[in-house]
Amino acid sequence: MSETYHRLMACAGAADPFDAHVFACILAKGQSEAPRPLTEAVGLAGPELARLVARLFPGAQWLPADWTASSGADAIEEPDLRAMLTDNATIAGSDEAAWLAAMVARRSLQPDHLWQDLGLSMRSDLNGLLNRHFAPLAALNTQDMKWKKFFYRQMCQIEGINICKSPACDTCTDYPMCYGPEE
């Protein structure tokens, strides 16, 4: 884990340890992409990022962020993914779920497995995050589909779009792309 992660965790104080770990991973990953602004890397505007830091990592205002900056332009699919996640928050209206929805939607645009894009230690951290904060949605992934594939499939189903080659996963030639280890 990076120095930024460890410095954030040292500020975590009374925060829930798992939530602190998850947010510290994501912020450290975003920070590692400098000179890209942290706000754009994690998909949170400066004022929201400041609220997150004040709640989970009080004293971590040393983070090199512009606390007034925007989160940058959304990719075309980002608002739908953000909305699907917030609509499936375990606790409706939770700040943590809203922050994570924005962060997951932004980080999903990166090219690796989602847990890697989020800077998490392992895939089970992502399962834990989703089961804790987006339980109704996570519970639908009964076949342990790769998370990015699962999100996009869910969004397509909501929109009534079929992007699959086969009506059933078991007989689909794209099966390895959608399932299997995310290592």
Ligand code: SF4
């Ligand atoms: S395995 Fe095939 S049918 Fe199943 S989600 Fe992937 S593309 Fe769709």
